[in-house]
Amino acid sequence: MTLAEPASHAVSGVALTLRGVRRDYAGVRALQQVDLRLEPGAVLALLGPSGCGKSTLLKLLAGLEAPSDGEIWFGERLVATAHEQQPPQRRQLGMVFQDYALWPHLSVFANVAFPLQMQKVPRGELVQRVQQALQSVGLEHLAQRAPAALSGGQQQRVALARALVARPSLLLFDEPLSNLDRDLRESLSEDIARLLRELGTTAIYVTHDHEEACAVADQVAVMRQGQVEQIASPRDLWNAPASAWVARFLKLGAVLPARRNGQGVWLGEGLPCLAVPGNSAGSGDMDTGELLVPDSAIVLCAPDGSAWQARVHGQQYRSGSYRTTLHLPNGAVLHTDTRQRLAARQAVGLHIDAAQLRWFAASDHTATSGG
Numbered sequence: 001m002t003l004a005e006p007a008s009h010a011v012s013g014v015a016l017t018l019r020g021v022r023r024d025y026a027g028v029r030a031l032q033q034v035d036l037r038l039e040p041g042a043v044l045a046l047l048g049p050s051g052c053g054k055s056t057l058l059k060l061l062a063g064l065e066a067p068s069d070g071e072i073w074f075g076e077r078l079v080a081t082a083h084e085q086q087p088p089q090r091r092q093l094g095m096v097f098q099d100y101a102l103w104p105h106l107s108v109f110a111n112v113a114f115p116l117q118m119q120k121v122p123r124g125e126l127v128q129r130v131q132q133a134l135q136s137v138g139l140e141h142l143a144q145r146a147p148a149a150l151s152g153g154q155q156q157r158v159a160l161a162r163a164l165v166a167r168p169s170l171l172l173f174d175e176p177l178s179n180l181d182r183d184l185r186e187s188l189s190e191d192i193a194r195l196l197r198e199l200g201t202t203a204i205y206v207t208h209d210h211e212e213a214c215a216v217a218d219q220v221a222v223m224r225q226g227q228v229e230q231i232a233s234p235r236d237l238w239n240a241p242a243s244a245w246v247a248r249f250l251k252l253g254a255v256l257p258a259r260r261n262g263q264g265v266w267l268g269e270g271l272p273c274l275a276v277p278g279n280s281a282g283s284g285d286m287d288t289g290e291l292l293v294p295d296s297a298i299v300l301c302a303p304d305g306s307a308w309q310a311r312v313h314g315q316q317y318r319s320g321s322y323r324t325t326l327h328l329p330n331g332a333v334l335h336t337d338t339r340q341r342l343a344a345r346q347a348v349g350l351h352i353d354a355a356q357l358r359w360f361a362a363s364d365h366t367a368t369s370g371g
């Protein structure tokens, strides 16, 4: 198959298709069989632990590396196979990196103008587009400054304007906010999300930060060992994690070994039975698996107010409430948030909202939720 030429005019928001994409380095399979499809204008966050293949996937999309197998399509354009790759400059990409990558000797204006100069855009149009891009990131008043005279957040806004000014069909973000403090990350991720939606640009956004991924993206791909473990909207990811691993990675609550049959689910010998709705186990033999118990499923009560007994292991104050660690009689650890200050080793009762629990079979990724 030969690679198509890019369209001569700027295309906003291209569809993205990956089919069977694999990438091997000497002795390391960094990506194995990645298949995904992104609609034009959609924003996909790649989230996953260190080494899961996020940067490798980004490099393949950027054309900085070639797949060992599979196909990458931008809309109707085949941009990469193992045998043939379109170079980065022909892919109509914008990129925003963690370290901003601005030219230190050029002004803010000149940095943003750079991609248009490369495209030999006429001066009048160039000035107008640079001003527009700077306006969209709220920096038009700093056009003549040098990057060194800007804060980290402002520098990243310049990088964003530079990526947007060329009207790319795909924007790639590589941990763009990880050098910034939490408040700035929040405000800038909101701005990025708004801009991407206004412009209708398709984007891939690599991050380690769950909240940032959900703030920016329509879809989140959770990656594990070179594969996409789950791809879903932020809401579906939180409400319906596909596996115990995803639930753990997203820190959705305690994920505990459990057993079940048709009568219910048990977290251990001698503990009360949980009536997890939708439990599809047969009435006979016990099934082993894991149970997700979100923090929000647990409400504390007096020790004699429930069949569930626990002891307080410790508390940590966190913006308005105490995150409380609880030990069940069999040693299992649960967490909940409460406004009550409790003593270590204090006995408490628990109400567990079974509707929020989620069962994961040991042998597969099939989850049964209470919701």
Ligand SMILES: Nc1ncnc2c1ncn2[C@@H]1O[C@H](COP(=O)(O)OP(=O)(O)OP(=O)(O)O)[C@@H](O)[C@H]1O
Residues within 6 Å of the ligand: 025, 026, 028, 029, 030, 048, 049, 050, 051, 052, 053, 054, 055, 056, 057
């Ligand atoms: N040039 C390379 N040569 C050999 N192995 C590599 C190379 N680049 C990446 N890898 C390996 O491929 C796997 C995926 O790496 P990648 O950088 O894509 O992970 P990541 O999810 O981006 O990690 P991080 O979040 O730490 O940046 C890792 O095991 C890594 O060691």
